[in-house]
Amino acid sequence: MNLACRRFHQTQLCQSSLCLSWADSISDPVIIMHSPVGCGGMNMFKREYFFDGPDKLRYVRTINTNLSETDVISGGEDKLREAILYAEEKFHPENIFVMMTCVPTLTGDDADAVIDSAKNEVKANIMPVYCAGFKSKIPASAYDALYHGIIKTYFKEKEPKNKLTKKNKRVNLFSPSSASEADKNELRRLLEMLGLKVKILPYYTRAEELQEMTNAVLNVSICATHDEYLFSYLKEIYGIPYIIKNVPVGIKNTSSWLMEVAKYFHKEEEARKIIEEETDKLKRALAPYQKILSGKTAFIHGGEPRSLATADTLEMLGVEVLGIEARHHDRFSNELLEKRKNNEKMTYSVAIGQPFEKANLLERMKPDIYIGHNGQCVQPAKQGIPVQPLFYSPNNYMGFTGVFERARGLARMTRNTQFYKNLRENLRLPYQESWYKKEPFSYIKSGETI
Incomplete structure (x- = not known):
């Protein structure tokens, strides 16, 4: 049964943040948050961004249309047009991204019409991104919104310039x-x-x-x-x-x-030759780390495909995976999940946010290792569990070399865990002791599905 409804919710990732992660990275952008001022606050943690290598630092330029209660009634299209023209006049950017958030989506602002009317006055590419967070319980649908905007903006021709043949390569x-x-x-x-x-x-x-x-x-x-x-x-x-x-x-x-x-x-x-050579080298390099990690336990949180693949890596290193918390589920992970469906020792949950459930699970399991998104590592660290990012921009986690880097990092981390013990002794999470004694999924409404 696919249970989705909770009597209590705690946090929810918004589509807008995932859309911003792409728009921030494209060359010479100005990002217009068509929203109340609060939504624009998501750009604060991306105050500066690296582009084309670590030696080329540039600031992300953002404009917020600052929609008010009056705009909710009368519409914010004039403010959006004003913001587009201001972006062109002030910054002369190559690209302007219009983030259509919850409020203008609910009130029915016609971003396409505004963009069409402004195109003759603006040299920049203007791309609408429809990223209203209320439209989906799965924030990963933000990627569909991004690609829809790319299609509308950049694909003008219906035929490829080069002939598509396997000789092209x-x-x-x-x-x-x-x-x-x-x-x-x-x-x-x-x-x-x-x-x-x-x-x-x-x-x-x-x-x-x-x-x-x-x-x-x-x-x-x-x-x-x-x-x-x-x-x-x-x-x-x-x-x-x-x-x-x-x-x-x-x-x-x-x-x-x-x-x-x-x-x-x-x-x-x-390919077989490459795989054989890479695997042989890797297995020899992993041997000393497998001795250190063998018998350890772990909990993983993150996107479903990466979390399940990381679980495979840990198990190959001798680590037992006690639990996985995935951000959503779709058919692409069915094959990876199939071999785990009869594993009664492992807990598998699907939840965007809901750190109260994870805190309960971790308190029960007490794993030796926690692997998760950077923003999700603070809570487990406060519970005394050594943490490692599921991914981190300077590091390598993919491919054959990524397996080695994962193993080396985990071995180094588990040698000395005193820092995390100190955190647990001196900090506490905002939950009552009574919560840790309850069943971790007790707030899910039984029998209600998506």
């Missing part, structure tokens, strides 16, 4: 925001070993590069959560096939991912 590698530069370099390395030309999109690219994505012979996903909407469009309109094969984290998943790409170009033998 250019592949588009679609990277999520959760892939570091080191991750991208590792996956590029593996694909180039097959003799392929690799273009990494859409993060940290320029507008003209987005328009050129129709010139590839194959689209390859790193994370199925992100890419299905755009891939389906590119296949239907431009005839470009695609591969969505989970996330290349861990030996098994990286090997499967690489083999799927190789099959398209009839390079299976080359």
Whole structure:
């Protein structure tokens, strides 16, 4: 039964934040938050952003239309038009992103009409992003909203410029925001070993590069959560096939991912040789870390494909996974979940936010290791559990080298856990002791489904 309703909710990730993670990274942007001033506060933690490498720092420029109660009644379209013209006059940007948040979506502001009327006065590309958080309980649908905006803005032609043949050998590698530069370099390395030309999109690219994505012979996903909407469009309109094969984290998943790409170009033998050589080197390098980690226990939180793939990696290292908290579930993870369906020792939950449930679970399980999104690591650390990010922009977690970096980091972290013990002794979470004695999912309404 797919239980989704709770009598008590605590936090919810908004689509807007995920949309901002992409818009912030595109070349020369101005971001217009068409919203009350509070929604614009999400940009504060992205006050500055790196583009094209760590030595090129630039500030993210944002404008907020500051919708008021009066605007809710009379509409905010005039304010949006004023903001677009101001962005052009003040900054002369290459790209303007209009974030359509909850309030203008509810009141029915016609962003497309405003953008069309302003285009003759603005040189920048103007892209609408419909990211109202109330429209979905699954924040990952933000990626569909982003790609819908890309389609409307950048795809003008209906035919690719280059003929799509396997001799072309250019592949588009679609990277999520959760892939570091080191991750991208590792996956590029593996694909180039097959003799392929690799273009990494859409993060940290320029507008003209987005328009050129129709010139590839194959689209390859790193994370199925992100890419299905755009891939389906590119296949239907431009005839470009695609591969969505989970996330290349861990030996098994990286090997499967690489083999799927190789099959398209009839390079299976080359891929098998690469996988064999990489695996042999990796297993020798992992041996000392497996001795340190064997017998440890872990809890994982994050996007479903990456969390399940990370669980595979930990188990290969000898770590027992006591629980996984995924942010959503979809069909792309069915294969990874299948082998776990009879594991009665492991707890598997799907929840956006709800840290009160996780605090309860962690207090019961007391794992040796917690792996999760950066923003989700503070609470477990206060409970005395050593934490490691599920991903972190300077580090490598994908591909074969990513397995080594994961193991090395965990071994180093578990050697000395005194810091986390001190946190537990001196800090406490805002929950009563009585909550930890309750069943962790007691606030889910039994029998109610999506």
